[in-house]
Amino acid sequence: MSETDTESATVKMKTVHTMKSLIDSDGKWKWISLIFAVSTLFFLLMNISLLVIVLRGSHRLSSDSESIIADIEIRNLDDKDDVFSQLTFEEIDLVLKYLYSIESLRLTMPNETKIESSFIHTIELLSPPKKEVMEYLQNNGSKPNRRAKVYIFRGDISPPMIEEYVVGDLPNLSYGRIANVSSRHTRIPHIYRPFSTYEFMGIYKHVIARIGKEARHVLLESYNATTTNCGNQCLRFSMTPISSGYLQEGKRKAWFWFAYDVEFFTLHPVDFQFLVDMTSSQSSDWSIEQIWYANKLFPSLDNFLDEYKCGSINKTRLKFPEEATNLYSSLNTRQPPLSPLQRRAPIQIEPDGRRFSTAGNTVAYMSWKIRHRMSPTNGFQLFDISFDNEMIVYEMSLQEVIVIYSGYTPSARMLHYADGAGLFGTRHRGLLPGTDCPDNAKFIDVHLYSSNENGKRTYENSVCIFEHNNNSPLRRHRAYGRSGAFYGGLLDSVLVIRTIMSVINYDYVIDYIFHQNGIVETKVSLTGYLSTSFYFTEEEHYGGHLQKHIQAGLHNHLFNFKVDLDVKGTDNRFETLDIKPEFKQDPWNSRDHHQSKYEKHTRCTEQDAQYTYNFETPKYLLISNHNKSTEEGLSRSYRIKFSGISKMQLPSDYGFAKSISWSRHQVTVTKRKDEEDTSSSIFAMWDANDPVVNFKNYSEDNENIIDEDLVAWITLGTQHIPHKENMPNTLTAGSQLSFYLIPYNYFDEDPSMRSPDSVRIVPKDPKRPTEGAIVERGSGYKRTVCIPTKSKIDEFLAKNSTFIFT
Ligand SMILES: *[C@@H]1O[C@H](CO)[C@@H](O)[C@H](O)[C@H]1NC(C)=O
Ligand SMILES: *[C@@H]1O[C@H](CO)[C@@H](O)[C@H](O)[C@H]1NC(C)=O
Ligand SMILES: *[C@@H]1O[C@H](CO)[C@@H](O)[C@H](O)[C@H]1NC(C)=O
Ligand SMILES: *[C@@H]1O[C@H](CO)[C@@H](O)[C@H](O)[C@H]1NC(C)=O
Ligand SMILES: *[C@@H]1O[C@H](CO)[C@@H](O)[C@H](O)[C@H]1NC(C)=O
Ligand SMILES: *[C@@H]1O[C@H](CO)[C@@H](O)[C@H](O)[C@H]1NC(C)=O
Ligand SMILES: *[C@@H]1O[C@H](CO)[C@@H](O)[C@H](O)[C@H]1NC(C)=O
Ligand SMILES: *[C@@H]1O[C@H](CO)[C@@H](O)[C@H](O)[C@H]1NC(C)=O
Ligand SMILES: *[C@@H]1O[C@H](CO)[C@@H](O)[C@H](O)[C@H]1NC(C)=O
Ligand SMILES: [Cu+2]
Numbered sequence: 007m008s009e010t011d012t013e014s015a016t017v018k019m020k021t022v023h024t025m026k027s028l029i030d031s032d033g034k035w036k037w038i039s040l041i042f043a044v045s046t047l048f049f050l051l052m053n054i055s056l057l058v059i060v061l062r063g064s065h066r067l068s069s070d071s072e073s074i075i076a077d078i079e080i081r082n083l084d085d086k087d088d089v090f091s092q093l094t095f096e097e098i099d100l101v102l103k104y105l106y107s108i109e110s111l112r113l114t115m116p117n118e119t120k121i122e123s124s125f126i127h128t129i130e131l132l133s134p135p136k137k138e139v140m141e142y143l144q145n146n147g148s149k150p151n152r153r154a155k156v157y158i159f160r161g162d163i164s165p166p167m168i169e170e171y172v173v174g175d176l177p178n179l180s181y182g183r184i185a186n187v188s189s190r191h192t193r194i195p196h197i198y199r200p201f202s203t204y205e206f207m208g209i210y211k212h213v214i215a216r217i218g219k220e221a222r223h224v225l226l227e228s229y230n231a232t233t234t235n236c237g238n239q240c241l242r243f244s245m246t247p248i249s250s251g252y253l254q255e256g257k258r259k260a261w262f263w264f265a266y267d268v269e270f271f272t273l274h275p276v277d278f279q280f281l282v283d284m285t286s287s288q289s290s291d292w293s294i295e296q297i298w299y300a301n302k303l304f305p306s307l308d309n310f311l312d313e314y315k316c317g318s319i320n321k322t323r324l325k326f327p328e329e330a331t332n333l334y335s336s337l338n339t340r341q342p343p344l345s346p347l348q349r350r351a352p353i354q355i356e357p358d359g360r361r362f363s364t365a366g367n368t369v370a371y372m373s374w375k376i377r378h379r380m381s382p383t384n385g386f387q388l389f390d391i392s393f394d395n396e397m398i399v400y401e402m403s404l405q406e407v408i409v410i411y412s413g414y415t416p417s418a419r420m421l422h423y424a425d426g427a428g429l430f431g432t433r434h435r436g437l438l439p440g441t442d443c444p445d446n447a448k449f450i451d452v453h454l455y456s457s458n459e460n461g462k463r464t465y466e467n468s469v470c471i472f473e474h475n476n477n478s479p480l481r482r483h484r485a486y487g488r489s490g491a492f493y494g495g496l497l498d499s500v501l502v503i504r505t506i507m508s509v510i511n512y513d514y515v516i517d518y519i520f521h522q523n524g525i526v527e528t529k530v531s532l533t534g535y536l537s538t539s540f541y542f543t544e545e546e547h548y549g550g551h552l553q554k555h556i557q558a559g560l561h562n563h564l565f566n567f568k569v570d571l572d573v574k575g576t577d578n579r580f581e582t583l584d585i586k587p588e589f590k591q592d593p594w595n596s597r598d599h600h601q602s603k604y605e606k607h608t609r610c611t612e613q614d615a616q617y618t619y620n621f622e623t624p625k626y627l628l629i630s631n632h633n634k635s636t637e638e639g640l641s642r643s644y645r646i647k648f649s650g651i652s653k654m655q656l657p658s659d660y661g662f663a664k665s666i667s668w669s670r671h672q673v674t675v676t677k678r679k680d681e682e683d684t685s686s687s688i689f690a691m692w693d694a695n696d697p698v699v700n701f702k703n704y705s706e707d708n709e710n711i712i713d714e715d716l717v718a719w720i721t722l723g724t725q726h727i728p729h730k731e732n733m734p735n736t737l738t739a740g741s742q743l744s745f746y747l748i749p750y751n752y753f754d755e756d757p758s759m760r761s762p763d764s765v766r767i768v769p770k771d772p773k774r775p776t777e778g779a780i781v782e783r784g785s786g787y788k789r790t791v792c793i794p795t796k797s798k799i800d801e802f803l804a805k806n807s808t809f810i811f812t
Pocket of ligand 1: 115117118
């Protein structure tokens, strides 16, 4: 199905939805449908013309009729967004055609590919140089060329490699070469390869098939389940890759473990694990090295099978879990209900229609404007975040998500996960209206290329955008009393751009929240299923014993974000305001007095710009423009503030830690370089012996960072010691981590003073404040009654649930 087909289908669905919601309501609203007949006709006309435009192939138009109307009403967005936007399917086709024409690449067709062959893993836009983009956006410079960044698996060459190619310039491609950059490796040993469908095919064929055949009797006898021909009593395998930091040079190995294939398998591990050497690029060479069963380690599969036969092993006997609705791991609703009331939860409505608009990759809300793109490897990225048409952030994006587990069993203690290996972009999809995002949110589909998902693919409902109010004032004051009574307040309505990534068992909700006072909030909430292992008493200090056989390991979640702030241009400084105790004689008498004072500390070099949180030395962290000051001579700045940090406890030169050097500091400021695009890579789970992106190197040259273009790399985190209530699901509440970008002498006055949502109340007669008041509303609107539109999502899903389960 083509891109335009999908869009028109969505438009049709939503048109039907809008009109039906007006007509379908109960009898007493019939007269309203009559009144609305005229406007319905208008909607219909709008949608027909929209369909025509969409069918003509414009990929720029949003798929939602309401937002088109909002666009027309609110403002005309410029269309310079495509310097940032992801490659279109047409552009991807050009890249594919070009690369397949290069014979020396020996690219295989997807239906013939194996892990040992040459194939394209991902294709995406290579970010254009920032200088060129800035010239284009701000100085009428020429449009930067569009180029593709492509990862190609070269299992076919010796030694086997993964290669990063740059292919350009679109649309008339004339070169495709291995990227030549000095800040990351672009020819990567095959043993550091990220997850791929083709590797899993090799695993099924050469590893699981062997275990399933030779140990079938063990699995059946111990677990009453097996891996193949298992009916509805199957075992599933999971892979725990081992970082090269724990292996002999040149090796690739992984622990595998079995779990019952029920809802949900990560809470049903059995006590069967095995170590596989996957060093060879030929999957037929992979060998099963060790077996761990019933808390014992065996040096080989044959040895294990012999011992099992001789009866020298205490055999495990487990029952297949019964799929009861109250099975501890299932998400079925339990009884009795929390409330006997059959009433729906509150919802928010937009009484006068949507207040944000979207066009192409751009979103506009109040004075905010934001552009976005989805990269198959890096995931969701924001660009060119501006307020009052002035850029504040050039790029803001999640860089990496890691989880470091502890445990006793061989697999559990090696579980050091860098989620980027799973290709972030492809993990964003299937947001459910009404639960993941409000029903009235705008849902965005993205189009990406990844061999793990059969090449070109549309990911439905990957991103949602909505405005809502936090039901709390952003600011307010009530002055009361006989004189000078007034009230001034503003409800905190915000624009939220939300994505949710499901990476195997965990789900990460990532919100970028734009407040009306110039604050950008980034919030990560964690949910999903725990990763667990089979319980043995030796696990006691490594996690929570949550069910008879289930142990969930203690783990540390860490997240890294890139924030390329540009405060009034790119000549910025990193300053800290260091708050210190003072004990000094009072100038007004002879007493000694304790109080705090602060000193501004300009961080001159990259080594001096690595900030580690310390409770004893409180600080404000500022990105400032020294040349743009307030009338009082204070630099214009943005402040970085965070809540939700966690110490990375592995020694810095130990194993996996070398792949994640960003995790040592809560904020690291570096001089911005196009080459130093990311703090991590899709290889981080494996590459500790020689990290492909070695973040530590970014600061190693210790460059001067005064009045330079700067990037702040921000690390959030949380330790998690699992407990009963984390089953079946872990909860977002209590697990939220945030950082804020807060204007600090950036504006001369809080810009939310201009909000149309402002309310001011003054007495009619200041001398008699209780005898009537005048209510002033910024927008001058009158309060009216309105009807929420009825959601049709459940009916829609009953017929077609493609978007949520693909
Ligand atoms: C793979 O697909 C191509 C066409 O795209 C076809 O020519 C070829 O026979 C197929 N190979 C296999 C093994 O199915
Ligand atoms: C922008 O550049 C183009 C061509 O380089 C020129 O024709 C146009 O007049 C310029 N516009 C402005 C506003 O400078
Ligand atoms: C690409 O090539 C076509 C035909 O060869 C030409 O018309 C077009 O201007 C070229 N586009 C660019 C961006 O160079
Ligand atoms: C890579 O870039 C460096 C420095 O820019 C240059 O000296 C070198 O020749 C380039 N190598 C290739 C293969 O293009
Ligand atoms: C990082 O620096 C080390 C030491 O200078 C060097 O060996 C390594 O190749 C660098 N890594 C990258 C990815 O540039
Ligand atoms: C294995 O499962 C089957 C099917 O559910 C059941 O009939 C049988 O009793 C089970 N065997 C054991 C030993 O639990
Ligand atoms: C089997 O279990 C018994 C009782 O728990 C124990 O005494 C024995 O040492 C175990 N044997 C092995 C081989 O682990
Ligand atoms: C500061 O701004 C002035 C006026 O715009 C300019 O002349 C000067 O070069 C700037 N200084 C720095 C350090 O950027
Ligand atoms: C279901 O929806 C998907 C898109 O989500 C579409 O590709 C497919 O054709 C639809 N199926 C039916 C039967 O309408
Ligand atoms: Cu957790």
